[in-house]
Amino acid sequence: MEEDIKTRSQLLAELNELRTRNLQLEDALRQRPSNQADKAATVRQEPGSTQYRLHLEQLLSKRTRELAASNRRLERAIADRKRIENRTRAGNSLLKLLTEAGSLQEYLDRAVLLLRTWSGCRCAGIRLFDDAARPCASYLGFKKKSPESENPFLLDHDHPVYARDIVDRDKSQDLPYLTRQGSFLCSDTAATTAPDDDRVSTRLISECVRSGFASVAVIPIRHAERVAGAILLADRRPWRVAAHAVELIESNTHFIADAVHRFQTRDELRFKYDTQEVIGAILGLSLQDIPLEEFLAHSLNKVLFSPSPSLGFQPQGAIFVVGEDRQTLVMKARIGIPDRVTANCAQVPFGKCLCGQTAVDGTFRYFECVKGTNGSPHETARPHGHYCVPILFSDQTLGVMNLTLKAGHPHDRREEEFLLAVANVIAGILQRKQVEKELQLHTQRLEQSNRNLQDFAFVASHDLQEPLRKIQTFGERLRSKYADVLSDTAINYLERMQNAAARMQRLIDALLTFSRVTATSGRHEMTDLRDVIGSVLSDLELCIEQAGGRVEVGFLPVVMADADQMCQLFQNLIGNALKFQAEGSPRIGIRSHWFADGPSDEPADSPGWYRIFVEDNGIGFDEADLERIFAPFQRLHGREAFEGTGMGLAICKKIVESHGGEITARSTPGNGATFIVTLPAGRTAIAGCVQDGCIGPEGI
Known part of the structure; x- marks a missing residue:
């Protein structure tokens, strides 16, 4: 579209004007000479003479040729303009089509x-x-x-x-x-x-x-x-x-x-959006607590009835999952499949028909059935086609998705990409569900094993107490009635027997306490740790006074917990702090603070966690033994140095974990220890704190 080219009407007007001027020029030539040579010729030649007529004809012929050349240029310009106009109209028509x-x-x-x-x-x-x-x-x-x-x-x-x-x-x-x-x-x-x-x-x-x-x-x-x-x-x-x-x-x-x-x-962007919409719907289905067959049926429905106009699937298909024998495909979902076909294809051996072949080599297959058979156990009267899509996870076949097509349906690249993308998502979900199923079974077996162990520990502890009580009772009678007739060696043996029976009684009591933690862990209620610590310090008041110890208490929250187990937890921790001392008076500090990030994944609106510190100035321990001190019946020191059963911290750990928390410790030998208890805050109001103070020989 060259704007400087004149319109056709303007060009025609110029052509007519040029012709008029040429006619005027011819008339002027007849009336007077055009130059000095012509003037001389006019003087020498008379009008009407032959020579004069020849001269005029030559001039006319020259002007005619010039006019013809000008006309040809004008016609070419008009033709060029016409071609440009045609191109412009054609381009505008195509642009208009694009908008419409x-x-x-x-x-x-x-x-x-x-x-x-x-x-x-x-x-x-x-x-x-x-x-x-x-x-x-x-x-x-x-x-x-x-x-x-x-x-x-x-x-x-x-x-x-x-x-x-x-x-x-x-x-x-x-x-x-x-x-x-x-x-x-x-x-x-x-x-x-x-x-x-x-x-x-x-x-x-x-x-x-x-x-x-x-x-x-x-x-x-x-x-x-x-x-x-x-x-x-x-x-x-x-x-x-x-x-x-x-x-x-x-x-x-x-x-x-x-x-x-x-x-x-x-169309490509719309296709990708529709693909993501289908995949998102399938992922949403995977989060629902529904049976596998129902999930696969809904997923197949999303595939067959996809909103994308680029996909032209028939409303007929099935999803197979690899059976437990790993050599057979089992139909788990179907839409539009006749019952006769379902009966024949309920289980498809690997390598047989299209689905079985796809399961063997994991290859996407397109098949157009022009003769009414596709190699499956059944025959069909109408020609049709198939997409066989492998469902793979890490090159392992988990299943096959089969879609029935109209006869003559072409192999479309977009459809293949869509089906493979959906199959990959389904494969990941199937693998996750399989892992979840195995984990659930393992968890159930582990829970049953724990229940059996708890029952065994509880029953065994009860059964052990009866003969132990007889040993203690008859030992005491023997000592009280026959002490004067027993030799010193016999009395020594008797005392050692009674001491062993007492240790056995403490072990049984600790084992019973350990087994009761899980059995009673469901009785959680609003528990003010101020009251818990107050009760524990009251019970240990005599021990604190005898040791010349001092306990300083800071902020303590209200948590959802079993009050009795909290008492057991802090009694064990404070008792250990009083017991494991070398020289000097025990100094124990108890404080806590709230923080947002806990030891496990929490939702965005989690109320946070409380971390409770129990610090002492005792003998401490090597942190290389950190895991060992929380194991049942484990001791870092002999009975001669410090008495105990080795169950105190194991009970503490089990109590804290039953409340959804964690327990750990920091220490160096000779510099005391700090035990850290982390408990969920729960959806409760922040508790107030006790007034800072201490409990010691002087009393508070």
Whole structure:
């Protein structure tokens, strides 16, 4: 669209003006000479003489030639302007289609109609190279049922027109039917010759003659230096595809290329969005507590009835899962599958029919059944096709998804990508559900084992107490009644027996306490740790006074806990702090603070955690023995140095863990120890704190 070129009417007006001026010039020449030589000739020649007439004729002939040249230039300018106007109108029409069309197919259908109108031929079509399923994305004039049967330019990769005349133009420059823009144009196929390539010429002519087309043209559609497709024009009459029509279409193919790219990009984005929507729905289903069969049925429904317009699945399919024998596929979900087929395909051995073969090698399969059989145990009367999609996790087959297709349904790249993406998601969910199932079974077995151990410990402790009480009772009677007749050695033996029985009683009591923690861990209520510590210090008041100890208490919260177990927990910790002392008076500090991040994953609105510190100035321990001190019946010191059963800290750990918390310690030998108890705050109000103080010999 060159703005400086005048309109056609202006050019015609200038032409008429020029003609008028030429006529006026001829009249002036008849009346007076045009230069000094003419003036001299006029003087010498009389008007009406032969020489004078010849002179006028020469001048007239010269002016006529100038006028004819000017007219030709004007006509060429008018023709150029007309071509530009035609190109502009054609481009505007294609741009208007882009704004009006709702889909790529609608755009191509309307564009083909315009192409046929512009070219004047009877047959027109557009073929996109990435659409391998159809010979033309849109066409007019060809046979509706099988356009490829009379289309000699399907542009297959082995076709000479595709391979040489369009893509590899440099090697075909000598072919007479190529335009300057690289299009193929043959106005009369019977007269087409290619001296340098008889094979191409012979094949081309034979195919055109066989199809009945006398004039054809193939115009490439290029986008980003790549051939994205081609326009096909054909007519059974010779010289019906004109060069000017091909030139007009060539000048506007970039509009078609841009429109195709826009629609394909939009469709690709929409396809990805729809794919993510289906995958998101399947992931949402996996979070629901539903049986596996129900989950697979809902997932299959999401696949078959996907909202994406790019997918054209039949409402018929099934999902198989590998059986326990790892050699059979078991149908777990189906939609639209007849009962007769379900009975035959309820279990499919590996390697048998399409699904079994897919399970063996893990390969995506497309199959078009044109004879009514697909190698499965059943026969069907209607031709159909299949997609067999492997469900793989780390190259291990977990199942197969089978979709039934209409006969003739093409193998579509997008559909394959969609199905593989969905299969990968289902594979991850199946693997997770399998792991969850195994974990649940393992947890159930572990819980049962723990219950058995607790029952055993409880029963064994009770059963051990009766003979132990008899040993203690008869030992005491023997000592009280026969002490005067027993030798010193016998009395020593008797004392050692009674001491051993007492240790055995303490061990049994500790074992009973340990087994009761889990049995009574469900009785949680609002427990103020101020009251708990107060009760414990009251019970240990005599021990604190005898040791000359001092206990300082800081902030203590209210938590959801079993009050009795909290008393047991802090009694063991404070008791250990009083017991494990070398020299001097025990100094014990108890404090706590709230913090947000706990020892395990918590939701965003978690109320947080309380960390309670019990510090002492005792003998301490090596942190290399940290795990050992919390194990049952483990001691770091002999009974001669410090008495005890080795169960105190094990009971503390079990109490804290039954409340959803953790317990640990920090220490160095000779520098005391700090035991840290972490408990969930619970959805309760923050408790107040006791007034800082101490309990010691002076009393508070």
